[in-house]
Amino acid sequence: MADAPTVTDPTDRTGPAGPAAPPTDAVRRHDPASRGFASDNYAGVHPEVLAALALANGGHQVAYGGDEYTAHLQEVFRRHFGPTAEVFPVFNGTGANVTALQAVTERWGAVVCAESAHINVDECGAPERVGGLKLLTVPTPDGKLTPELVDRQAYGFDDEHRAQPQVVSITQTTELGTCYTPEEIKALCDHAHQLGMAVHLDGARLANAAASLGVPLARFTTEAGVDILSFGGTKNGLLLGECVVVLSPERVRALLHLRKLSMQLASKMRFVSVQFEALLAGDLWLRSAEHANAMARRLDAAVRGIDGVRVMRPVQANAVFALLPREVSERLQKRYRFYFWDESTGEVRWMCAFDTTEDDVDGFAAAIAEEMASGA
Known part of the structure; x- marks a missing residue:
């Protein structure tokens, strides 16, 4: 059974592919430390996939x-x-x-x-x-x-x-x-x-x-x-x-x-x-999914202790659906990206990804608590 593809040094471009690639004119236009909870599509590419x-x-x-x-x-x-x-x-x-x-x-x-x-x-x-x-x-x-x-x-x-x-x-x-x-x-x-x-x-x-x-x-x-x-x-x-x-x-x-x-x-x-x-070919699919799910459970546990925040649906994978005052959600969106799921009720959706960290979750939960404490 073949193993998952591995590369000892993915930056080494000598050999059949030719000499080392010339410098690129592209520049980084975002903060790589930035995280949001809008969608798992916002995440980058897993290093093993690159x-x-x-x-x-x-x-x-x-x-x-x-x-x-x-x-x-x-x-x-x-x-x-x-x-x-x-x-x-x-x-x-x-x-x-x-x-x-x-x-x-x-x-x-x-x-x-x-x-x-x-x-x-x-x-x-x-x-x-x-x-x-x-x-x-x-x-x-x-x-x-x-x-x-x-x-x-x-x-x-x-x-x-x-x-x-x-x-x-x-x-x-x-x-x-x-x-x-x-x-x-x-x-x-x-x-x-x-x-x-x-x-x-x-x-x-x-x-x-x-x-x-x-x-x-x-x-x-x-x-x-x-x-x-x-x-x-x-x-x-x-x-x-x-x-x-x-x-x-x-x-x-x-x-x-x-x-x-x-x-x-x-x-x-x-x-x-x-x-x-x-x-x-290996277990990358499972490792990444288990981590995203675990981060959603961590977020669920953190926000359930915040007065005025109500988790609306069972957290069975990497999504958390919650209801909180619209004014609070709108202030939070200036600090973290996420979407309203139901505009009529104000229900929001928070998604976790393979690269969401415990610090990301804890920081977001702290921001929610801060905004809730500031009042609607």
Whole structure:
């Protein structure tokens, strides 16, 4: 079994890649010590991923996925998702979701999803405008679908006037920071398959879910019956890139063509693939996710002791949702970046990342206490 790619000195550029690189004219335009709690996308690139990118650089490799790194990536993903898994690197999460959903639907197909789902709220209508898919949404209290909730939209299969429900799409972890258990996902998959529907899993934070649940990635994907998933890397320390992972090849059609059609085919794909090798060949994916989750738990514990701050949802991964006076939140935003989750109620979301430190969390919690003490 191959180990994760390592580089003894990623700054050494002598040899096949040529002499040492000349000085760059770029200048640093930010404070590298700055931290916020707006999104795990704000974090930089994990040093081990940067080292892997340097390893893949130099010389020529076949473009558009014909390179050695992308070929080896199939083996890396199969260790986690089983021997029939097929992986297709893409540029970003929206591209992964749209491409994956097209691969398991027909032109008249529809997707059942939670009302809060990223594909419904935060992808600028891409599944509908680019993918040509109808989204059939269901309100959920915690971001999670159940077989009973799916049935609210999974009907009219013989009605020629209605877009046909063909896929159930779930998110792990959900947009509300909650985790499906393996048993919950299996129940959804069993129910969907009985209805003749496929199951897509949006896994932008799949690693955080596995770390939270303490189970292998396959436990709540392949073994539970998921047919196709979007595997996130950017939120867990990658520079860019996500993957579409096919778990039920018999349900998936023409993904090679769909990836190009959806403008998700990277020419220098080796630089996407080697990042995922660095993430998944060893335990980097788990270490980073466990750390981000632990920082969210630390923040949760710290703010629960502050009078007037109310944590609104279970902290099951790397997100904390809280309610505090709007004026306090607006003052805090001048010191730390974060977003309002619900403008109507003033609920905010605080995200932790692989590089969030205990000092970052403690400093933020102290700032919250200071602003609360100053009054609304």
